[in-house]
Amino acid sequence: MTPAPSVTSPVLLGIEGGGTRTTVRLVDGAGTTIKAFHTHPAVLSLMTDRELRWHLRDIASRLPQRPQAIGIGLAGARTAADQERLRRATLRVWPGIPCVATNxxxxxxxxxxxxxxxIPRVLVLSGTGSCCFGRAPDGRTAKVGGRGHIIGDRGSACDIGLRALRAVMADLDHRGRMGPLGAAILNALMFNDPDQLIPWSVHAPKTEIANLAITVFALAQKKDALAKKILSDSAAMLAEDACACACQLTEDGAPVEFILNGGVMLRNPAFMKDVTRRIRKCWSKARVSPLQGPSVLGAVNLARGVLLNAAPSSTRQTSRVAAQASPALELPASIVDLAVLKDSPTEKRNPRSMTLDRLNVIQGIELMLSEDALIPPAILKEKRAINQVVAQVMLAFENGGRLFYAGAGTSGRLGVLDASEIPPTFRAPREQVQGIIAGGRQALWSAVEGAEDDAQAGATAMTHRQLGPDDVLVGIAASGRTPFVWGAIHEANRRGAFTALLCFNPAMRAAVKKIHDSAWQPQALIIPNVGPEVLTGSTRLKSGTATKLVLNLITTLAMTRTGKVISNLMVDLNPSNVKLRDRALRILVDLTGCTRDAAREALQSTGWQVKDAYLKLK
Known part of the structure; x- marks a missing residue:
């Protein structure tokens, strides 16, 4: 039996979770294992907060004693917000315990x-997926790959399997028959005909594709030329990514330690040897060695470090963009302070709707519409600020610039909605007005945990969209303090764009005045006071309606002033269906007084571009 630790010996808990399983190890201060086991997979990005807590509580229930420090790393904990979410969940299960939460x-x-x-260290990982992750002595990090088997994971088991499938089918097409590798793949999948690979490949799970790497390695050992080429190409890609990762951390030629890990590498010595050879050829002062022990010991080491107040920063983002944009963003104190919400109408109870649950439907309709009637006067009080933003948007459009909206939840969805309506309404390029929502595409229809609290993600979105001095950013946040929006404003300011904040919390005016760093200050504030919501805190109601009205004002007036409208007619609409073509005909008849036949002929001759047809007839 494992001896119990002494009373003074610290007890350290290491947890490492991924798509295959979660590994747990409890050790004493001398490194002696007290308890070790595996449990269910854990990918943070695929788990709700409740599922995460259940998973951690299950682990806690299986431990013989309480740890004194915890190191936990889960796949999918990519950003600082992800890692803070993981840390909070861990502390709910083990309150008061020092914790390092990372990936x-x-x-x-x-x-x-x-x-x-x-010296700088680079982890070269090749298992079901693949990734290169490095850390410099000064704490800077870099990451290459690891973006999934469709668009990334070069040199992984899944990538090897996919390359093998494509290669054997090309072999079949070119030679009229499958070679040894193709026959072995059919045998592995228990298929009788190559055509059976087609429907299977459409729905094949990632693990089944990755398992084909076993077949490729087996055929390579038998000297099959096609299998050997696939593995050679995969080794070259891993080495290339490893050196690219090192380049982000230090100068070419400086000493770098490369650590090889993952089942593809560790279970196939010849392949690992090839990767090692290629890294050394690419990086003259490379020190290459496989990871000797289980990687969960790294979580234990992080726990030991935090107990000694010597843990490396583990909440720093580990993406390539973050490495370039470090240090991580820290919001101004006046914005972070939740006290700014205390006086916000978005959080207060509406005295007129205290009996909402007892009103009949007719009374509810009258109440909600009477509250909505308060919105236009409130927006009208902000006309000077709106005018300032419209003028900047007009200037941007005239100089080839763009308008961006950034928001989370309802605010983000409304920005995306307004942007999506611009191309058909004004025949504008899709990129001229862009909506950015915290959490990305999925957040359009479902909540993405923690997305709105990630300021760095807002900044990163601006970086990827390549904002510049000719662009305008309107940050939308009902409460005014959404970190994602503020991160976007900070990066847009840094890049020279014009920035504005649209919110419905008058307390934000004073909060913004307290900001001393101009990089955080929006250049325009649009803050209508629409009062408390009928349903307390439900900002999809009056705040959402007000947001839509303000965005309508900005884009409609800017497009009108830049020649997209004649009189009150959309002369640059895109007549992409029967209804819009009929509207185009009516617009042309109204503007010129010509017949419908003449209008149709002019439109057909100009490719159904109303303005060109109008100028032709005029």
């Missing part, structure tokens, strides 16, 4: 022994 790449890197002299 499974950090834990694997921390599992490798550190030399006497610290």
């Amino acid at each position: 499974d790449l950090e834990t694997a890197l921390a599992a490798a022994p550190v030399g006497k002299k610290e």
